[in-house]
Amino acid sequence: MINGERKTIAEVHGERIEEMYRDGESMARIAHLLNISFASVRNTLVARSVDIARPGGTSSHTVDASEVLQAYASGTSMTILAEKFAVPYSVIRRTLLQNGVELREKSPKRQFNETEAALCIEMYASGSSVAAIARAVNAGNVVVRQFLIDRGAYVPKSKTRAEVCTRCKSAPVYIKGKCKPCLSEYHREMHLLRKYGxxxxxxxxxxxxxxxxxxxxxxxxxxxxxxxxxxxxxxxxxxxxxxxxxxxxxxxxxxxxxxxxxxxxxxxxxxxxx
Known part of the structure; x- marks a missing residue:
């Protein structure tokens, strides 16, 4: 099956693959454009005796350096520029460095005000997940986790198992932070809501x-x-x-x-x- 598939791809796309590769397209991009696997592109080129070694990692992606420099100077990020010019992020970065541009530092991490900081700590102490806290303060999970670590409040998940039920606050935990009766009642609630409203x-x-x-x-x-x-x-x-x-x-x-x-x-x- 593999040989048959390889032969079919070579017959259908062989000339196109070789032409695109000789024009400077990378094997990965050819595979993406033709919706075939990288291995199929490589095997087709080898079968057609094409030298697939490209010293120096040459790339077919070119951009207007003046436009990139002007947009970057106006505050546009490299990620946005890569999307705008439909090229990899690395091409934008290399273009800027080759033209002597000093790259900007990454944006500073999100800072919480006093109300948000108190909410994060309070929710985490009450058993809320990092994801739930992130939604509450409109921030990323990584930002919230790092904030809790900086405040000395974060404990790795393997060590956060509660000793008592987070629902009744008295019985020992059975699973998922709840005791057996509370877990049963929780499942009962979900059943009533789903089936009977x-x-x-x-x-x-x-x-x-x-x-x-x-x-x-x-x-x-x-x-x-x-x-x-x-x-x-x-x-x-x-x-x-x-x-x-x-x-x-x-x-x-x-x-x-x-x-x-x-x-x-x-x-x-x-x-x-x-």
Missing amino acids: IDIAEYKRRLDSQGGACAICRRTDTGKTNAPFQVDHCHETGRIRGLLCFHCNKGLGYFGDNLEGVMKVVRYLQQHES
Whole structure:
């Protein structure tokens, strides 16, 4: 397959590859322009007996030095110039140095004011990640991390594992900074939000309105060990009807989750009353 692929590329692009390379294009750029691998370009040139050694690392990229010098003097960065002239960053840098230009120092790192500095330290102390802090103060992760290091507040991730749950602040950590009950409750919250569009507060409000019991059988136990009351909803409209125990929720499903199915059960029981 490799030889076949190489032959195909040589047949289709051979002359074009050789022509571009002899005109000064690099193998990497040829590969990019023709959307083929670097190895395919190199192997094609070797197969066509082209000398691929270029002493001194000559490059085909040329720019108008006067334009580069003028733009750089006006404050344009080398990165922007490279994008503007569609050449590698190194070409812009080399052009400036060859013309005796003293390159500017990199921009100074972001400085935080007192409010931002206090926010960074407070959020990090409360368990927030560097990424979350960076979003809060509109700065880069590296800048925030370096700021925390300079302040002596940053601890490598391998040493930041909390001793107590970051949610309840009392129980020992099980995983992801949370104890087992809090982790279970967190997953429960995410499930309620994704599937039913309610948060844990709304779930508790509905349960309180039912007296802490199943909306059908009125039992206070859920019918299943360590399981909460289940959310019963209309599968057509998505509207939440109530919170049910495990058995009642399953029963509705078995009877078609509709009034007709339940009435059939009622009629059956009525027919066989003693």
